[in-house]
Amino acid sequence: TRSTRPQRLLKAVQEKAMKGDPQSVISTIDYFCRHSEWAMNVGDEKGSILDSVVCEVSPTTALELGTYCGYSTVRIARLLPPGTQLITLEFNPAFAAVARQVIEYAGLHNKVCLVEGASGDMIPKMREMFGIKTFDFVFLDHWKDRYLPDIKLLEGCQLLRKGSILLADNVICPGTPEYLEYVRNSPHYKSMYYKSHLEYTKVEDGLEKSVFLG
Ligand SMILES: O=C(NC/C=C/[C@H]1O[C@@H](n2cnc(C(F)(F)F)c2)[C@H](O)[C@@H]1O)c1cc([N+](=O)[O-])cc(O)c1O
């Protein structure tokens, strides 16, 4: 049967990127998505904003919701110092299988823990599973109607602390209106919008950075 787009993306990485070199994995995926097949990676333009926020926060504990093929997982993990941990959550086993191989090819498997499951089930188990108290940084890039319920769940599970940073992809396209309304109007968050473009296109999109105020 015909391969899937994630499988074709992985093949491009294995054939064209330098093993153990995260930057070359990132560039190979961006080239593939621009010249062969578009895919819903955060991309190079928004990816540079993601990089700058990760460097600014330099998190000890980080959570990514929505691994997909592992592109943003590699972008984040390559910037984390040793001894830090990126937990990435993926619901779809086929996507998780591809992402594991992309992360491994980039040589970042020791910095990343990919967990398969639904956010509603896994978020309440994070503390006991990983022995963490709170997350310094959360990147939201999963189903857009899950952004709001999942940050409320993170709050409810006391997994956020004063100063925890949330960075959300696609707040314009496809859009996350309820999430945006909440983080921009809640007294528990200070938010700012980073205007950019939908990956590999000229369509407007952006990232919303929100600081949890406790
Ligand atoms: O729909 C988009 N993204 C949805 C992304 C969804 C991804 O998040 C996973 N997930 C679901 N729940 C979890 C949890 F939380 F359980 F881990 C993880 C899904 O299996 C999928 O791999 C999207 C669409 C466009 N676009 O232009 O259409 C552009 C983008 O950048 C996008 O991110």
Ligand SMILES: [Mg+2]
């Ligand atoms: Mg996205």
